[in-house]
Amino acid sequence: MFAQVRHQLCPDLAIDLGTHQTRVAVGGRGLILDEPSVVAVDSESRRILGGGAAVGRVAKQMIGRTPDGITAAYPIRGSVVHDFDLCEAMLGSFLRKTGRSKLGLKPRVLMTVPGAISPVERRAVTNAAERAGAGDVFLIEQSRAAAVGAGLPISEPIANWICQIGAGTTDIAVLSLGDIVVRRARRVAGEAFDEAIAAYLRREYSLKVGSRTAERIKHEIGSADPLDEELVVEVSGIDTAGAVPRKAVITSEDVREAIAPVLQIMTEELRATVESCDPELAADLADVGLVLSGGGAQLRRLPEYFERQLGVPVRLVDDPARVVIRGTALCVDHFRQWRPYFESAA
Ligand SMILES: Nc1ncnc2c1ncn2[C@@H]1O[C@H](COP(=O)(O)OP(=O)(O)OP(=O)(O)O)[C@@H](O)[C@H]1O
Ligand SMILES: [Mg+2]
Incomplete structure (x- = not known):
C-alpha cells in the first residue's frame, strides 16, 4: 500500500546515459x-553557462551560435562517465525537467551501462545519479x-x-533463457566512423575537418555496402599544407574506404x-540471425x-x-520480473 502511494508520487525512472544522447523514460509513461x-561551459572557469541551465538541447544551440569563450563539454565518453562533476550537473538538470518529486521522495532509477565496464566506472555512474537526485540506483546492460x-524472446x-x-x-550479446550467454563490448561505434572519415580526408585530400x-x-x-546510386557531398575544411579554407567533393566510395577498418573490427567482434x-x-x-540496434546502426546498407x-x-x-x-522503460514497468537481472554498483 505504502509502496503504491510512494510509486504514484514518485515514479521510477529509466535513464539511458549515452555518449551523444541521454534519454529518460518515466515508469508507466514512457519516453519524456x-x-x-x-x-x-565557460572556456576559462569551466562553469556551466546560464547558471547551470546550459545543458542538453539549450547547450547545443548556444554552442552553434556564440562560440567565443564557450566550450562544448561532453561528460560521457565511450558510454562511461568522463567528467564526473559535469555529468552530475547534466543529470541533475535532466532529472529536474522530469518533474520534481513530491514530499522530497527520490525516484528509483534504472540506468544503462555498456558491457565492458569496470567497477570504478560502475561506481561513477551510480554516484553521479545519486548526487543528481536519484534514490536507489540499479544498472542494466545495454545489450539486454x-x-x-x-521484443526478442x-x-x-x-x-x-x-x-x-x-x-x-558497440555491445554484442547472445541471450538465451534470460541470461547473457556471450557478451562482447568494444569502444568502437558511431564516433569511430566519424574519426575514420576525418583521418581519411586528412590523408587522401589534405583536408582537415x-x-x-x-x-x-x-x-x-x-x-x-555499395549503393545503387553512389552519392557525393561538398565538404569545407582547412588545407593541411597551406592552412587556408578549402572545399572538396567527397564520394560515398571514399567514405566506404575510410570506414572499412571500423566495419572490419565490428565484424571480427561478431564472429568472436x-x-x-x-x-x-x-x-x-x-x-x-542478427538483430541490429542503436543510432550507429543506421548507417546505410549495414544489414x-x-x-x-x-x-x-x-x-x-x-x-x-x-x-x-x-x-x-519496459524493465522499469515490470520491475519485479526483471529485478534479478539488474546490478548495483557495490
Ligand atoms: N542516419 C545515420 N547514419 C549513420 N549514423 C547515424 C545516423 N543517425 C545517427 N547516427 C549515429 O548514431 C550515433 C548515436 O547513436 P545513439 O544515440 O544510439 O548513441 P548514444 O546512445 O549517445 O551512444 P552510446 O550508447 O554508445 O554511449 C552517432 O554516432 C550518430 O552519428
Ligand atoms: Mg546508447
Missing part, C-alpha cells in the same frame, strides 16, 4: 526526454535493454543475437561471439554488409536509437 549529452526493447530456450551500436560503444563535419558526411553519404557459443547455440544463430560478411540474416529494428530506452 531525449537530449544531447552536452553542456556549454536493447534485446528487451527489440530472450526468456525462451533459443539464441537471440543482438548488436547495439551507439556513438561510443572537425568531428561534426565528419559526422554530417557519414549521415549524408555514408554506407557500408559465434566462436564463443557452444555449437547448439551457434547453429541457432545461423537460423535466427546487407553484415549479411555478406557473416552469412546469416540481419535485421535492423524500428527506431533503432531508442530501442535501449524502450527496453529499459
